Amino acid sequence: MATATTTTATLLADDPIxxxxxxxxxxxxxxxxxxxDRVERxxxxxxxxxxxxxxxxxGPCYGEATIEKVAINAVMAGCKPEYFPVVVAGxxxxxxxxxxxxxxxxxxxxxxxxAIINGPVRLQIGLNCGHNALGHGFRPNATIGRALRLxxxxxxxARPHELTKATMGQPGQYSAIIAENEEESPWQPxxxxxxxxxxxxxxxxxxxxxxxxxSDFQSRSAEQLLASIGFTMGGGLWNYKNYPLFGDTxxxxxxxxxxxxxxxxxxxxxxxxYLYDTVKKSMDDLKPGKDGGEGFGANILRAFENKGxxxxxxxxxxxxxxxxxxxxxxxxxGRFSVAIPGWVADxxxxxxxxxxxxxx
Amino acid sequence: xxxxxxxxxxxxxxxxxPLAQRLTSLxxxxxxxxxxxxxxxxLFLDRVETLLKDRYxxxxxxxxxxxxxxxxxxxxxxxxxxxxxxxxxxxVSS
Numbered sequence: 154m155a156t157a158t159t160t161t162a163t164l165l166a167d168d169p170i171x172x173x174x175x176x177x178x179x180x181x182x183x184x185x186x187x188x189x190d191r192v193e194r195x196x197x198x199x200x201x202x203x204x205x206x207x208x209x210x211x212g213p214c215y216g217e218a219t220i221e222k223v224a225i226n227a228v229m230a231g232c233k234p235e236y237f238p239v240v241v242a243g244x245x246x247x248x249x250x251x252x253x254x255x256x257x258x259x260x261x262x263x264x265x266x267x268a269i270i271n272g273p274v275r276l277q278i279g280l281n282c283g284h285n286a287l288g289h290g291f292r293p294n295a296t297i298g299r300a301l302r303l304x305x306x307x308x309x310x311a312r313p314h315e316l317t318k319a320t321m322g323q324p325g326q327y328s329a330i331i332a333e334n335e336e337e338s339p340w341q342p343x344x345x346x347x348x349x350x351x352x353x354x355x356x357x358x359x360x361x362x363x364x365x366x367x368s369d370f371q372s373r374s375a376e377q378l379l380a381s382i383g384f385t386m387g388g389g390l391w392n393y394k395n396y397p398l399f400g401d402t403x404x405x406x407x408x409x410x411x412x413x414x415x416x417x418x419x420x421x422x423x424x425x426x427y428l429y430d431t432v433k434k435s436m437d438d439l440k441p442g443k444d445g446g447e448g449f450g451a452n453i454l455r456a457f458e459n460k461g462x463x464x465x466x467x468x469x470x471x472x473x474x475x476x477x478x479x480x481x482x483x484x485x486x487g488r489f490s491v492a493i494p495g496w497v498a499d500x501x502x503x504x505x506x507x508x509x510x511x512x513x
Numbered sequence: 514x515x516x517x518x519x520x521x522x523x524x525x526x527x528x529x530x531p532l533a534q535r536l537t538s539l540x541x542x543x544x545x546x547x548x549x550x551x552x553x554x555x556l557f558l559d560r561v562e563t564l565l566k567d568r569y570x571x572x573x574x575x576x577x578x579x580x581x582x583x584x585x586x587x588x589x590x591x592x593x594x595x596x597x598x599x600x601x602x603x604x605v606s607s
Contacts, residue, residue, distance in 0.1 A: 169518060178521050187519045212585070216524030225521045256583040308523030502583035 173229070178307050180299065180327060184229035195224040198234030199241055201511065208241065209248025212255025214310025218244050223300075226307055230300035235278050236293050239356060240300045242510040243268055246358040247301065247309075251504040257360045257496060258311035263319045264496035264503075266301060267329040267361040267403065269480055271344035272354030274512050280332035284484030287331060287364060287405070287491065298328025323363045331482050337408035338481035339415030346421065347507045354510035359403055359478070360496040360503035365389045367490045369410070375417035378410060379427050382490060387432040387470050390494035394447040396434050396468040397457070400495030401476045401505060404428075407483040410490045425474040432470040439468060478505070536600050540570035545594045545601040547586060548578040558604050 166172075169186035173179055185191065196204055204221040211218050220241065227240045247254050247266065257264055275282060281291035289295065311317045319326075335342045344355040367385040372378035382404070390398055404424070406414070414424060441448030449457075457463050462472065471477055476498065483489070496502050536542065544565055548554045558576070565571040575598055577590045594601045 169516070173518070186516070187521060188516045189519060192519050211523075214524035216522070218523060221519075222521065222523045225519045229521060253583060255585050260583060303521065304523075307521040310524045497581065497583050500584075501581040 177312070178229070178303075180302050180306065182299075182327075184303070185231050187225040187228040191228045192221070192224050195228050195232065195234050195237050196221065198237030199511070202241065208244050211244075211248055211258075211305065211309035212311075213259050213316045216308040216310055218248055218304060218308045222308055223304060226303040227296075227300040230303050231292065231296040232300050233278070233292070233296075236297050236300075238510050238512050239270065239274060239278070239293075239297050239354075240304075242356045242508040243297065243301050243358065244304055245508045246356060246506040247304065249506040249508075252358055252360065252506045253503040254305070254309065257503055258305050258309050259316050259318055260496065261318050261320045262362070262496050263321045263323045263326075264360045264362055265323060265326045265329055266305075266358045267325065267331060267493060268298060268301065269343055269357040269359065269403070269478075270297075270330060270332045270355075270510075271335065271342045271349070271357075272510065273352060274354035274510050275332045275335070277512065280330070282332040282334035282336070282482055284486075286334065286482040286484070287329075294330045294332065295328050298325075298330045302326060302328065325361070325363065329361070331403070331405060331480055333480050334408060334482045337411075337485055339412050340421050340479075340481070343478070343480045344507060349507070349509065354512055355507050356510055357505055357507040359401065359493075359505045360498075361403060361493040362391075362400075362496065364405075364491045364493045367492060368488065369490075370488045373413060375414040375419040375423070376427070378413050379424060380431070382410075382492075383428050383432040383470075386428065386492050387434070390470070390492060392447065394439060394441075394445070394449055396439055396449075396470055397462050397472040398470055398476075398494065399472065399501060400498045401478060402471070402495055403478045403480060403493040405480050405482050405491040405493065407487055407490050408481060408485050409488050411481045421479040422474070424479050425477045428477055429469060429471050429474040433464070433467040434470070436463060436466050436468055539565065539600075541572045542599040543573040543575060543597060544571050545575040545577055545598040547590070547594070547601055547603045548576070549603060549605055550579050550582045551605055554604060561602070561604065 170183045202220045206220045208218040223244050278293050280293045305311050333343050349355045369381040439445050439448050546558050562574045579586045
Protein backbone atom coordinates (compact mmCIF):
# COMPACT_ATOMS: atom_id res chain seq x y z
CA MET A 154 0.00 0.00 0.00
CA ALA A 155 1.34 3.35 -0.99
CA THR A 156 2.10 5.94 1.64
CA ALA A 157 0.30 9.24 1.54
CA THR A 158 3.51 10.91 0.34
CA THR A 159 3.95 8.49 -2.54
CA THR A 160 0.34 8.86 -3.57
CA THR A 161 0.64 12.63 -3.66
CA ALA A 162 3.85 12.43 -5.67
CA THR A 163 2.25 10.05 -8.17
CA LEU A 164 -0.78 12.28 -8.57
CA LEU A 165 1.43 15.30 -9.13
CA ALA A 166 3.60 13.47 -11.67
CA ASP A 167 0.50 12.52 -13.67
CA ASP A 168 -0.98 16.00 -13.57
CA PRO A 169 -0.23 17.89 -16.82
CA ILE A 170 -0.43 21.23 -15.03
CA UNK A 171 2.32 20.12 -12.64
CA UNK A 172 4.34 18.74 -15.55
CA UNK A 173 4.24 22.15 -17.23
CA UNK A 174 5.46 23.76 -14.01
CA UNK A 175 8.32 21.23 -13.96
CA UNK A 176 9.26 22.21 -17.49
CA UNK A 177 9.50 25.89 -16.49
CA UNK A 178 7.14 27.12 -19.18
CA UNK A 179 4.61 28.97 -17.02
CA UNK A 180 4.49 32.58 -15.83
CA UNK A 181 3.92 31.40 -12.27
CA UNK A 182 0.19 30.76 -12.63
CA UNK A 183 -1.05 27.37 -13.79
CA UNK A 184 -1.37 27.12 -17.57
CA UNK A 185 -3.89 25.28 -19.72
CA UNK A 186 -2.25 22.08 -21.05
CA UNK A 187 -1.58 22.57 -24.80
CA UNK A 188 -3.08 19.35 -26.12
CA UNK A 189 -3.22 18.81 -29.86
CA ASP A 190 -7.00 19.30 -29.94
CA ARG A 191 -6.81 22.61 -28.12
CA VAL A 192 -4.00 23.86 -30.36
CA GLU A 193 -5.94 22.88 -33.49
CA ARG A 194 -8.96 24.81 -32.23
CA UNK A 195 -6.72 27.83 -31.56
CA UNK A 196 -5.25 27.67 -35.08
CA UNK A 197 -8.77 27.68 -36.48
CA UNK A 198 -9.16 31.15 -34.95
CA UNK A 199 -6.86 32.52 -37.69
CA UNK A 200 -7.67 30.22 -40.61
CA UNK A 201 -5.86 32.36 -43.18
CA UNK A 202 -2.51 31.77 -41.47
CA UNK A 203 -0.46 28.64 -42.09
CA UNK A 204 0.78 26.85 -38.97
CA UNK A 205 4.36 26.85 -40.30
CA UNK A 206 4.37 30.54 -41.19
CA UNK A 207 7.19 32.36 -39.45
CA UNK A 208 6.06 35.65 -37.92
CA UNK A 209 9.59 36.54 -36.88
CA UNK A 210 12.30 35.82 -34.36
CA UNK A 211 12.30 37.13 -30.83
CA GLY A 212 15.24 38.02 -28.58
CA PRO A 213 17.10 37.38 -26.42
CA CYS A 214 17.33 33.76 -27.67
CA TYR A 215 15.88 34.53 -31.11
CA GLY A 216 13.43 31.67 -31.10
CA GLU A 217 11.18 31.31 -34.11
CA ALA A 218 7.66 32.60 -33.59
CA THR A 219 5.70 30.39 -35.95
CA ILE A 220 1.92 30.54 -35.99
CA GLU A 221 1.79 27.09 -34.36
CA LYS A 222 4.21 27.98 -31.54
CA VAL A 223 2.22 31.12 -30.86
CA ALA A 224 -1.01 29.07 -30.84
CA ILE A 225 0.48 26.67 -28.26
CA ASN A 226 1.33 29.58 -25.99
CA ALA A 227 -2.10 31.17 -26.54
CA VAL A 228 -3.74 27.91 -25.43
CA MET A 229 -1.57 27.86 -22.32
CA ALA A 230 -2.54 31.46 -21.55
CA GLY A 231 -6.23 30.56 -21.63
CA CYS A 232 -7.17 32.40 -24.83
CA LYS A 233 -10.26 31.53 -26.83
CA PRO A 234 -9.68 30.91 -30.57
CA GLU A 235 -11.43 34.19 -31.41
CA TYR A 236 -8.69 36.04 -29.51
CA PHE A 237 -5.97 34.43 -31.63
CA PRO A 238 -5.84 37.10 -34.41
CA VAL A 239 -5.17 39.68 -31.68
CA VAL A 240 -2.36 37.57 -30.23
CA VAL A 241 -0.85 37.02 -33.69
CA ALA A 242 -0.88 40.76 -34.43
CA GLY A 243 0.68 41.35 -31.01
CA UNK A 244 3.49 38.92 -31.80
CA UNK A 245 4.02 40.67 -35.15
CA UNK A 246 4.56 43.86 -33.15
CA UNK A 247 6.85 42.08 -30.66
CA UNK A 248 9.04 40.83 -33.50
CA UNK A 249 9.22 44.25 -35.15
CA UNK A 250 12.75 45.57 -34.80
CA UNK A 251 11.48 49.06 -33.86
CA UNK A 252 10.06 47.77 -30.57
CA UNK A 253 13.55 46.61 -29.49
CA UNK A 254 12.15 43.51 -27.78
CA UNK A 255 15.57 42.00 -27.08
CA UNK A 256 16.50 44.88 -24.80
CA UNK A 257 12.99 45.20 -23.41
CA UNK A 258 12.88 41.53 -22.43
CA UNK A 259 16.13 41.59 -20.47
CA UNK A 260 16.54 45.15 -19.16
CA UNK A 261 17.05 46.09 -15.50
CA UNK A 262 14.25 48.63 -16.01
CA UNK A 263 10.92 47.03 -15.15
CA UNK A 264 9.25 47.66 -18.50
CA UNK A 265 6.86 45.35 -20.24
CA UNK A 266 4.92 45.50 -23.50
CA UNK A 267 1.64 47.33 -22.93
CA ALA A 268 -0.94 46.63 -25.63
CA ILE A 269 -3.44 49.28 -26.72
CA ILE A 270 -6.28 47.62 -28.62
CA ASN A 271 -8.65 49.51 -30.91
CA GLY A 272 -11.43 48.89 -33.37
CA PRO A 273 -14.39 46.54 -33.72
CA VAL A 274 -12.47 43.52 -32.39
CA ARG A 275 -12.80 44.92 -28.86
CA LEU A 276 -16.54 44.44 -28.80
CA GLN A 277 -16.47 41.26 -30.90
CA ILE A 278 -14.36 39.37 -28.35
CA GLY A 279 -15.59 41.14 -25.21
CA LEU A 280 -12.53 43.13 -24.19
CA ASN A 281 -13.32 45.24 -21.16
CA CYS A 282 -12.91 48.95 -21.94
CA GLY A 283 -15.02 50.24 -19.04
CA HIS A 284 -14.74 50.09 -15.25
CA ASN A 285 -11.55 48.29 -14.15
CA ALA A 286 -10.23 48.54 -17.72
CA LEU A 287 -6.63 48.04 -16.62
CA GLY A 288 -7.53 45.50 -13.94
CA HIS A 289 -8.69 41.96 -13.44
CA GLY A 290 -11.87 40.05 -14.16
CA PHE A 291 -12.14 39.72 -17.95
CA ARG A 292 -10.85 36.78 -19.93
CA PRO A 293 -9.63 38.54 -23.11
CA ASN A 294 -7.88 41.30 -21.15
CA ALA A 295 -6.25 38.73 -18.88
CA THR A 296 -5.24 36.15 -21.43
CA ILE A 297 -4.17 38.11 -24.53
CA GLY A 298 -1.47 39.95 -22.58
CA ARG A 299 -0.59 36.71 -20.83
CA ALA A 300 -0.13 34.99 -24.19
CA LEU A 301 2.35 37.70 -25.21
CA ARG A 302 4.25 37.16 -21.95
CA LEU A 303 4.40 33.39 -22.50
CA UNK A 304 5.65 33.99 -26.06
CA UNK A 305 8.38 36.25 -24.66
CA UNK A 306 9.36 33.50 -22.20
CA UNK A 307 8.98 30.40 -24.33
CA UNK A 308 9.90 31.70 -27.78
CA UNK A 309 12.10 34.66 -26.83
CA UNK A 310 13.76 32.70 -24.03
CA ALA A 311 13.42 35.54 -21.51
CA ARG A 312 12.86 34.22 -18.00
CA PRO A 313 13.47 35.94 -14.66
CA HIS A 314 16.61 34.82 -12.82
CA GLU A 315 17.97 33.71 -16.19
CA LEU A 316 18.15 36.29 -18.99
CA THR A 317 15.43 38.63 -17.72
CA LYS A 318 17.15 40.96 -15.27
CA ALA A 319 14.44 43.46 -14.27
CA THR A 320 15.47 44.74 -10.86
CA MET A 321 11.90 45.09 -9.57
CA GLY A 322 9.53 43.77 -12.21
CA GLN A 323 5.92 44.95 -12.20
CA PRO A 324 2.41 43.43 -12.19
CA GLY A 325 1.96 44.44 -15.85
CA GLN A 326 4.35 41.66 -16.80
CA TYR A 327 1.49 39.18 -16.36
CA SER A 328 -0.81 41.00 -18.78
CA ALA A 329 -0.96 44.66 -19.73
CA ILE A 330 -3.90 45.50 -21.96
CA ILE A 331 -5.62 48.82 -22.60
CA ALA A 332 -8.74 48.44 -24.74
CA GLU A 333 -9.78 51.97 -25.65
CA ASN A 334 -13.28 52.98 -24.62
CA GLU A 335 -14.02 54.38 -28.05
CA GLU A 336 -17.74 54.56 -27.33
CA GLU A 337 -17.21 56.96 -24.40
CA SER A 338 -14.35 58.94 -25.94
CA PRO A 339 -15.10 62.43 -27.26
CA TRP A 340 -12.30 62.03 -29.81
CA GLN A 341 -11.29 59.83 -32.70
CA PRO A 342 -9.85 56.48 -31.63
CA UNK A 343 -6.16 56.17 -30.90
CA UNK A 344 -5.45 53.96 -33.93
CA UNK A 345 -7.00 56.54 -36.26
CA UNK A 346 -4.35 58.98 -35.03
CA UNK A 347 -1.88 56.33 -36.19
CA UNK A 348 -3.26 56.29 -39.73
CA UNK A 349 -5.70 53.39 -39.48
CA UNK A 350 -9.37 53.58 -40.40
CA UNK A 351 -11.99 53.64 -37.68
CA UNK A 352 -13.37 50.27 -38.77
CA UNK A 353 -9.91 48.65 -38.70
CA UNK A 354 -8.86 46.74 -35.63
CA UNK A 355 -5.32 47.34 -34.43
CA UNK A 356 -2.92 46.60 -31.59
CA UNK A 357 -0.16 48.95 -30.52
CA UNK A 358 2.67 47.68 -28.34
CA UNK A 359 4.37 50.18 -26.09
CA UNK A 360 7.37 49.48 -23.84
CA UNK A 361 5.93 50.80 -20.61
CA UNK A 362 6.60 50.89 -16.89
CA UNK A 363 4.09 50.85 -14.06
CA UNK A 364 0.81 52.78 -14.28
CA UNK A 365 0.50 55.82 -12.01
CA UNK A 366 -2.95 56.99 -11.02
CA UNK A 367 -3.88 60.67 -11.16
CA SER A 368 -7.00 62.02 -9.47
CA ASP A 369 -8.71 65.35 -9.98
CA PHE A 370 -12.31 65.76 -8.81
CA GLN A 371 -12.72 69.51 -8.89
CA SER A 372 -11.40 70.89 -12.17
CA ARG A 373 -14.06 71.82 -14.70
CA SER A 374 -11.93 73.28 -17.49
CA ALA A 375 -9.38 71.68 -19.81
CA GLU A 376 -6.61 73.96 -18.65
CA GLN A 377 -7.23 73.45 -14.92
CA LEU A 378 -7.55 69.68 -15.24
CA LEU A 379 -4.44 69.32 -17.39
CA ALA A 380 -2.52 71.46 -14.90
CA SER A 381 -3.32 68.77 -12.29
CA ILE A 382 -2.44 65.96 -14.64
CA GLY A 383 0.75 67.70 -15.74
CA PHE A 384 1.78 68.31 -12.12
CA THR A 385 1.59 64.59 -11.42
CA MET A 386 3.26 63.58 -14.67
CA GLY A 387 5.99 66.12 -14.03
CA GLY A 388 6.98 64.59 -10.71
CA GLY A 389 6.13 60.95 -10.92
CA LEU A 390 7.35 59.65 -14.24
CA TRP A 391 10.74 58.01 -13.74
CA ASN A 392 12.34 60.38 -11.30
CA TYR A 393 13.11 63.96 -10.56
CA LYS A 394 16.09 64.15 -12.86
CA ASN A 395 14.21 62.97 -15.95
CA TYR A 396 13.82 66.35 -17.57
CA PRO A 397 13.44 65.65 -20.41
CA LEU A 398 12.00 62.17 -20.13
CA PHE A 399 13.72 60.01 -22.70
CA GLY A 400 10.76 57.68 -23.00
CA ASP A 401 7.30 58.05 -24.46
CA THR A 402 4.27 58.19 -22.17
CA UNK A 403 0.75 56.83 -22.40
CA UNK A 404 -1.85 59.08 -20.80
CA UNK A 405 -5.03 57.05 -20.23
CA UNK A 406 -7.79 59.55 -19.59
CA UNK A 407 -10.99 58.40 -17.94
CA UNK A 408 -14.13 59.25 -19.92
CA UNK A 409 -15.09 61.96 -17.41
CA UNK A 410 -11.68 63.62 -17.63
CA UNK A 411 -11.65 63.35 -21.43
CA UNK A 412 -15.11 64.86 -21.68
CA UNK A 413 -14.17 67.78 -19.41
CA UNK A 414 -11.23 68.55 -21.68
CA UNK A 415 -13.18 68.09 -24.90
CA UNK A 416 -16.01 70.32 -23.64
CA UNK A 417 -13.60 73.25 -23.97
CA UNK A 418 -13.00 72.32 -27.60
CA UNK A 419 -9.60 70.70 -26.99
CA UNK A 420 -8.39 67.80 -29.12
CA UNK A 421 -5.89 65.06 -28.24
CA UNK A 422 -3.30 67.18 -30.06
CA UNK A 423 -4.12 70.13 -27.79
CA UNK A 424 -3.66 67.90 -24.73
CA UNK A 425 -0.22 66.84 -25.91
CA UNK A 426 0.81 70.37 -26.77
CA TYR A 427 -0.37 71.77 -23.42
CA LEU A 428 1.55 69.17 -21.43
CA TYR A 429 4.62 69.66 -23.58
CA ASP A 430 4.49 73.44 -23.12
CA THR A 431 3.71 73.61 -19.42
CA VAL A 432 5.43 70.71 -17.64
CA LYS A 433 8.96 71.91 -16.94
CA LYS A 434 11.46 72.65 -14.21
CA SER A 435 14.10 75.27 -13.65
CA MET A 436 17.59 74.21 -14.67
CA ASP A 437 18.74 75.25 -11.22
CA ASP A 438 16.43 72.63 -9.70
CA LEU A 439 18.02 69.89 -11.77
CA LYS A 440 21.59 70.31 -10.61
CA PRO A 441 22.81 67.26 -8.67
CA GLY A 442 22.78 67.62 -4.91
CA LYS A 443 20.49 67.66 -1.91
CA ASP A 444 17.91 69.78 -3.73
CA GLY A 445 18.22 68.33 -7.24
CA GLY A 446 18.70 64.69 -6.25
CA GLU A 447 20.53 62.65 -8.86
CA GLY A 448 20.11 65.57 -11.24
CA PHE A 449 22.12 66.22 -14.35
CA GLY A 450 25.68 67.45 -14.65
CA ALA A 451 26.37 70.89 -16.06
CA ASN A 452 27.66 69.40 -19.33
CA ILE A 453 24.40 67.48 -19.90
CA LEU A 454 22.27 70.52 -19.07
CA ARG A 455 24.32 72.51 -21.59
CA ALA A 456 23.68 69.78 -24.19
CA PHE A 457 19.95 70.03 -23.49
CA GLU A 458 20.17 73.75 -24.10
CA ASN A 459 21.80 73.12 -27.49
CA LYS A 460 19.08 70.62 -28.43
CA GLY A 461 16.29 73.08 -27.66
CA UNK A 462 15.01 71.29 -24.54
CA UNK A 463 15.58 74.43 -22.48
CA UNK A 464 13.39 77.53 -22.72
CA UNK A 465 14.14 80.61 -20.60
CA UNK A 466 16.09 78.55 -18.08
CA UNK A 467 13.47 75.79 -17.84
CA UNK A 468 13.80 72.18 -19.06
CA UNK A 469 10.74 70.49 -20.49
CA UNK A 470 9.56 67.18 -19.07
CA UNK A 471 8.58 65.80 -22.45
CA UNK A 472 10.98 65.91 -25.36
CA UNK A 473 8.16 66.34 -27.93
CA UNK A 474 4.34 66.64 -27.93
CA UNK A 475 4.28 63.43 -30.00
CA UNK A 476 5.96 61.50 -27.19
CA UNK A 477 2.65 61.61 -25.26
CA UNK A 478 0.00 59.09 -26.42
CA UNK A 479 -3.54 59.97 -25.38
CA UNK A 480 -6.00 57.08 -24.93
CA UNK A 481 -9.46 57.02 -23.31
CA UNK A 482 -10.38 54.02 -21.16
CA UNK A 483 -12.11 53.12 -17.93
CA UNK A 484 -15.55 53.52 -16.43
CA UNK A 485 -17.95 56.38 -16.98
CA UNK A 486 -17.96 57.33 -13.30
CA GLY A 487 -14.77 58.55 -11.68
CA ARG A 488 -12.38 61.39 -12.22
CA PHE A 489 -9.23 59.28 -12.28
CA SER A 490 -6.71 58.94 -15.09
CA VAL A 491 -3.47 57.02 -15.41
CA ALA A 492 -0.04 57.81 -16.84
CA ILE A 493 2.29 55.04 -17.94
CA PRO A 494 5.87 56.16 -18.46
CA GLY A 495 7.84 54.39 -21.11
CA TRP A 496 11.23 52.78 -21.29
CA VAL A 497 13.89 54.70 -23.25
CA ALA A 498 12.60 55.60 -26.68
CA ASP A 499 13.58 56.12 -30.29
CA UNK A 500 17.17 55.43 -31.32
CA UNK A 501 18.13 54.84 -27.70
CA UNK A 502 15.50 52.14 -27.19
CA UNK A 503 11.96 51.41 -28.25
CA UNK A 504 9.45 52.89 -30.67
CA UNK A 505 5.76 51.92 -30.25
CA UNK A 506 4.56 49.63 -33.04
CA UNK A 507 0.99 49.31 -34.36
CA UNK A 508 -0.20 46.28 -36.34
CA UNK A 509 -3.51 45.58 -38.01
CA UNK A 510 -5.58 42.79 -36.47
CA UNK A 511 -7.02 40.62 -39.21
CA UNK A 512 -10.50 39.60 -38.14
CA UNK A 513 -13.44 38.31 -40.18
CA UNK B 514 -2.54 7.31 -20.82
CA UNK B 515 -1.83 11.03 -20.56
CA UNK B 516 -2.72 13.13 -23.57
CA UNK B 517 0.17 14.48 -25.63
CA UNK B 518 1.09 18.10 -24.99
CA UNK B 519 2.74 20.21 -27.68
CA UNK B 520 6.01 21.98 -26.97
CA UNK B 521 5.71 25.76 -26.43
CA UNK B 522 9.48 26.38 -26.64
CA UNK B 523 10.58 28.13 -29.81
CA UNK B 524 14.33 28.37 -29.43
CA UNK B 525 16.99 25.72 -29.67
CA UNK B 526 19.01 24.64 -26.67
CA UNK B 527 18.97 26.17 -23.26
CA UNK B 528 18.53 29.85 -22.53
CA UNK B 529 21.39 29.54 -20.06
CA UNK B 530 24.54 28.91 -22.11
CA PRO B 531 27.85 27.68 -20.68
CA LEU B 532 30.60 30.21 -20.22
CA ALA B 533 33.32 30.34 -22.84
CA GLN B 534 36.66 28.82 -21.86
CA ARG B 535 38.52 31.15 -19.47
CA LEU B 536 41.87 32.66 -20.41
CA THR B 537 44.72 31.42 -18.23
CA SER B 538 46.72 34.62 -18.72
CA LEU B 539 46.07 38.08 -20.11
CA UNK B 540 49.71 38.70 -21.06
CA UNK B 541 50.13 39.62 -24.73
CA UNK B 542 46.43 39.25 -25.41
CA UNK B 543 43.99 41.51 -27.25
CA UNK B 544 41.00 42.37 -25.07
CA UNK B 545 37.86 44.23 -26.12
CA UNK B 546 36.04 46.57 -23.75
CA UNK B 547 32.40 46.96 -24.70
CA UNK B 548 30.89 50.11 -23.22
CA UNK B 549 27.18 49.44 -22.82
CA UNK B 550 26.39 53.13 -22.40
CA UNK B 551 25.61 53.88 -18.76
CA UNK B 552 26.81 57.19 -17.25
CA UNK B 553 30.52 57.47 -16.48
CA UNK B 554 31.39 54.19 -18.18
CA UNK B 555 34.05 55.92 -20.30
CA LEU B 556 35.84 57.08 -17.13
CA PHE B 557 35.59 53.62 -15.61
CA LEU B 558 36.81 51.91 -18.77
CA ASP B 559 39.77 54.28 -19.15
CA ARG B 560 40.94 53.07 -15.74
CA VAL B 561 40.27 49.41 -16.59
CA GLU B 562 42.28 49.79 -19.81
CA THR B 563 45.23 51.21 -17.90
CA LEU B 564 45.12 48.40 -15.35
CA LEU B 565 44.83 45.71 -18.02
CA LYS B 566 47.93 47.00 -19.77
CA ASP B 567 50.07 48.00 -16.77
CA ARG B 568 49.22 45.27 -14.30
CA TYR B 569 48.31 42.30 -16.50
CA UNK B 570 50.41 42.85 -19.63
CA UNK B 571 47.53 43.05 -22.08
CA UNK B 572 49.02 43.96 -25.48
CA UNK B 573 46.04 45.69 -27.06
CA UNK B 574 42.75 47.00 -25.78
CA UNK B 575 40.01 47.45 -28.38
CA UNK B 576 37.23 49.85 -27.41
CA UNK B 577 33.67 49.37 -28.64
CA UNK B 578 30.33 50.83 -27.60
CA UNK B 579 26.69 49.81 -27.89
CA UNK B 580 24.33 52.48 -29.31
CA UNK B 581 22.64 52.64 -25.88
CA UNK B 582 22.18 50.31 -22.90
CA UNK B 583 18.83 49.26 -24.40
CA UNK B 584 20.08 48.35 -27.86
CA UNK B 585 22.09 45.28 -28.77
CA UNK B 586 25.64 45.63 -30.09
CA UNK B 587 25.81 45.96 -33.86
CA UNK B 588 26.83 42.82 -35.81
CA UNK B 589 30.08 44.42 -36.97
CA UNK B 590 31.14 44.85 -33.34
CA UNK B 591 30.45 41.18 -32.58
CA UNK B 592 32.35 40.21 -35.74
CA UNK B 593 35.34 42.38 -34.79
CA UNK B 594 35.49 40.95 -31.27
CA UNK B 595 35.25 37.39 -32.56
CA UNK B 596 37.83 37.88 -35.29
CA UNK B 597 40.66 39.64 -33.45
CA UNK B 598 40.12 39.59 -29.69
CA UNK B 599 40.99 36.89 -27.16
CA UNK B 600 38.37 38.12 -24.72
CA UNK B 601 35.79 40.80 -24.14
CA UNK B 602 34.71 42.65 -21.03
CA UNK B 603 31.17 44.00 -21.25
CA UNK B 604 31.40 46.96 -19.00
CA VAL B 605 28.84 48.75 -16.88
CA SER B 606 29.22 51.88 -14.83
CA SER B 607 26.97 54.39 -13.19
